[in-house]
Structure formats: C-alpha cells, structure tokens
Amino acid sequence: MSPSRPLPDTTGVAVVGGGTAGLAVAVLLGRRGIPVTVLERQPEPAPAPRGEILQPNGLAVLARMGLLDTLAARPCAETVRYHFLRIGHGPLATFDYSELDHPHPTTLVLLPGELDTVLREAATALPTVSLHAGARVSGLCRNGERVTGVRVLVDGAEHTLAARFVAGADGAFSRVRRELPVGGRTVTYPEGYLTGLLPRPAGFNRDGCYYLGRGEILGLFPVSKDALYFFYLLSPAQYTARRAAGDTRWLAERMRAIHPPLGEAALAVGGWRELEFFPCIRVSTGRWYAPGAALLGDAAHSVNPHVAQGRNLALVDAEALAEAITPDLLAGNAPSPARLHRWERQRRPQAEALRALGDELVLFWNAKNPLLVWLRDRSFKGLARNPALRRQVTADIAGMGPLPLSPVQRARLISPW
Numbered sequence: 001m002s003p004s005r006p007l008p009d010t011t012g013v014a015v016v017g018g019g020t021a022g023l024a025v026a027v028l029l030g031r032r033g034i035p036v037t038v039l040e041r042q043p044e045p046a047p048a049p050r051g052e053i054l055q056p057n058g059l060a061v062l063a064r065m066g067l068l069d070t071l072a073a074r075p076c077a078e079t080v081r082y083h084f085l086r087i088g089h090g091p092l093a094t095f096d097y098s099e100l101d102h103p104h105p106t107t108l109v110l111l112p113g114e115l116d117t118v119l120r121e122a123a124t125a126l127p128t129v130s131l132h133a134g135a136r137v138s139g140l141c142r143n144g145e146r147v148t149g150v151r152v153l154v155d156g157a158e159h160t161l162a163a164r165f166v167a168g169a170d171g172a173f174s175r176v177r178r179e180l181p182v183g184g185r186t187v188t189y190p191e192g193y194l195t196g197l198l199p200r201p202a203g204f205n206r207d208g209c210y211y212l213g214r215g216e217i218l219g220l221f222p223v224s225k226d227a228l229y230f231f232y233l234l235s236p237a238q239y240t241a242r243r244a245a246g247d248t249r250w251l252a253e254r255m256r257a258i259h260p261p262l263g264e265a266a267l268a269v270g271g272w273r274e275l276e277f278f279p280c281i282r283v284s285t286g287r288w289y290a291p292g293a294a295l296l297g298d299a300a301h302s303v304n305p306h307v308a309q310g311r312n313l314a315l316v317d318a319e320a321l322a323e324a325i326t327p328d329l330l331a332g333n334a335p336s337p338a339r340l341h342r343w344e345r346q347r348r349p350q351a352e353a354l355r356a357l358g359d360e361l362v363l364f365w366n367a368k369n370p371l372l373v374w375l376r377d378r379s380f381k382g383l384a385r386n387p388a389l390r391r392q393v394t395a396d397i398a399g400m401g402p403l404p405l406s407p408v409q410r411a412r413l414i415s416p417w
C-alpha cells in the first residue's frame with residue numbers, strides 16, 4: 001500500500017479495511033472502471049502465523065477473478081482430505097473433498113498473507129484503485145441519513161474523503177458497523193486458538209488432521225511444502241496462565257504426545273513471539289446496509305473458525321456486492337436500498353447457517369462434558385459409515401450450502417444401526 005500517496009478528496013467507493021473482503025471488492029469494482037479508495041489502518045501488512053483453508057466456494061470466486069492460478073503458484077498446500085481423530089483413541093471419520101460435485105473439489109491451505117498479497121497486487125495494478133496504508137477511518141460523514149464519505153486519520157491528521165458509497169470491510173470489530181443504524185451483537189466464544197508454524201516433518205502427507213479430545217483440540221495442516229500449521233484450543237484465561245509461566249515446551253510435548261510422528265519437529269514450536277493467540281468472535285448484524293453504505297466479510301458476520309469459512313464468505317460477499325454496484329454510481333446512482341436488500345437476501349442465509357453450524361461445532365467439538373463428547377464421537381462414527389451424509393456435511397463446510405442435516409438425519413448418525 002502507499003502511505004505516502006496523498007488521499008484524494010473524493011472517490012467512487014471508499015473501502016474501509018484492506019483485508020480479503022476489502023481488497024477483493026476493490027479489485028472487482030476497479031476492473032469495471034469505478035474509482036475505489038482502500039483505507040487500511042495498518043501501516044504495513046502484518047500476516048498472522050496461521051494457516052487458513054480456502055474452500056471450494058472461495059476458490060470459485062478466485063477462479064472467476066482470474067487469480068486462482070497466481071495464488072496456487074505461491075506457497076500453499078492443496079489438501080483434499082481431512083481426518084478427524086479422537087485424542088488417544090484413533091480415527092473418527094475422514095472428509096474427502098474429491099467426493100464433491102464442484103468444479104474445485106479441494107481446498108487450499110495457506111498463510112492468509114499469501115491471499116491478501118495476490119489481491120493487493122491485483123488492486124495495485126489497476127489505475128482506478130488507490131490503496132492507502134496507515135489510514136484509520138475514525139467515522140462516517142452523512143447528509144441526513146445517507147452516508148456520504150468517511151473521516152480518515154493519517155499520521156495524526158484528520159482528512160475527509162467524500163464517497164458515493166462506503167463499503168465497510170473492517171473486520172469483526174468494525175467501526176463502520178458501529179456507526180451505522182444496523183444493530184448488531186458481538187460475542188466472544190469461551191475458547192480461542194493458539195497458532196503457529198512448524199517444519200513439516202518428512203512423511204506428513206497432504207492430508208489435514210483434526211484431533212478432538214475432552215476440552216482439547218489440536219489441528220495439524222500442511223501449509224506449504226516445508227511448513228505445517230498447528231492450532232491448539234485454549235481459553236483466554238488458560239492462555240494468560242500459560243504465557244505467565246513462560247515456557248512453551250508443554251505445547252511441544254503435548255503435540256508430540258497427541259501426534260507422535262511429529263517427533264523432533266514439535267520442538268521447533270519456538271517461543272511466545274512465534275505463537276499467536278486468537279480469541280474467536282461471533283458477529284451478528286441486524287442489517288448489512290444503510291443508505292450509501294454496506295458491510296461485508298467479518299464486519300457483517302464473523303463465524304467461528306471451526307467452519308473455516310470466514311475468508312471464503314468475505315470473497316463471496318465481495319463478488320456479490322460488486323455486482324450490486326454499477327458504474328452509473330458516478331452519475332449519482334449509488335445502489336438503491338432495494339438493490340442492497342436483494343444483495344443481503346442473497347448472502348445472509350449462508351452466513352447465518354454457517355454461524356449456527358459454528359455454534360453447534362463449538363458445543364460438541366470443544367466439549368468437556370462426557371455426554372456431549374460421546375454424542376460427538378458417535379456422530380463422527382455415524383458419518384464415517386454413511387457416505388451420503390458425510391458428503392452433505394463436507395458440502396456444507398465447502399460453502400455449497402446451506403445444507404444443514406435434518407433432525408432425522410442427525411438421529412440416524414447416532415443410532416446404532
């Protein structure tokens with residue numbers, strides 16, 4: 001991004017947030033000749049030490065944008081199968097994306113910075129898009145109810161940027177959402193994730209492994225040919241206590257005990273500076289738009305990482321929102337409330353279904369209660385025996401839904417027959 005480039009006074013679309021949602025919508029609008037100004041508060045990209053799964057729905061958007069091959073040529077791991085295992089017991093079920101009827105029946109696991117780099121490069125190549133790093137949006141400008149621009153802080157000085165439309169892509173704690181009369185609720189889940197990277201041990205194949213225990217989860221996913229991404233469930237209080245104790249050796253030893261083939265690679269876990277703790281946030285928003293503005297990505301609907309969909313939903317939202325904004329915006333025709341309403345109606349059911357699925361997975365996967373653990377393990381074993389239901393669950397996580405299981409299907413999973 002360009003911290004030194006002066007901010008314009010006016011723009012077509014002011015995009016608040018230069019993450020996946022903001023960069024994707026900027027590329028899509030910029031390619032249609034619409035002037036876009038992206039405002040990102042971070043002075044430079046600060047990629048998190050974690051891997052993320054791009055699902056078939058997100059891959060399809062990137063393919064339509066012509067960026068999938070560029071992304072796939074960067075460090076990443078194509079992962080087709082995810083094994084769920086019970087800690088200390090053995091396999092529960094395997095989900096195989098190659099069984100899906102989808103043009104991209106696979107996932108790409110990568111460092112999130114890789115995707116944002118590809119999007120940023122595509123945006124930078126467009127004369128219609130200007131990217132501004134170190135530009136924090138501090139509020140919205142209005143004429144009556146209508147949003148007419150943003151106030152931006154750059155190097156401590158406040159600027160006003162007039163815009164025909166404002167896209168709030170500023171993440172789960174969205175400033176834009178707080179300023180719009182859209183209602184909303186943010187909930188922090190009881191547990192978050194400690195994440196980091198390890199050297200990928202020889203013999204760790206291309207599959208992802210998800211270990212579930214009683215109140216314990218360890219995920220191990222290849223993220224490139226050399227690196228393995230891990231995530232370990234912890235509550236904020238556990239994280240604070242572990243951190244205060246100083247040493248990270250407990251983590252290396254626990255990972256090695258859960259997945260013995262990690263061997264010496266687990267010892268490369270590093271110190272606290274190489275790890276990061278992420279609380280998990282759920283955002284529900286009453287409405288995703290107001291006159292002159294819309295919310296997308298985590299700003300509209302942050303879901304639990306168990307469904308591995310947040311970044312994919314951000315891409316799909318961006319594509320749909322860009323279609324709702326037409327070049328006659330510049331002649332004063334910002335998308336009407338009716339058009340934005342249609343956009344929200346198109347996108348909301350999937351986001352809500354995945355949010356509900358995320359809550360359900362938190363209840364069962366994170367469970368300590370023996371009954372919930374028993375039901376969870378039994379459901380996984382039911383899925384292992386039932387290819388049609390397993391495919392349906394995989395398709396839901398792959399973003400092909402909403403396709404939630406019916407009560408009868410759920411009962412079938414835990415029945416002994």
Ligand SMILES: Cc1cc2nc3c(=O)[nH]c(=O)nc-3n(C[C@H](O)[C@H](O)[C@H](O)COP(=O)(O)OP(=O)(O)OC[C@H]3O[C@@H](n4cnc5c(N)ncnc54)[C@H](O)[C@@H]3O)c2cc1C
Nearest residue numbers: 017019020021041052053137170171297298309310311312
């Ligand atoms: C542990 C963990 C694992 C995850 N795994 C997956 C996964 O496997 N697959 C998946 O799809 N998703 C996953 N996610 C979710 C995914 O990271 C998010 O859904 C995704 O980053 C949302 O993108 P976004 O662009 O909407 O928001 P963000 O990535 O949060 O981007 C928002 C941007 O806005 C900027 N910003 C904020 N406020 C302002 C302001 N006032 N002015 C200017 N700029 C501002 C921020 O600096 C940021 O760059 C995971 C999340 C976590 C925590």
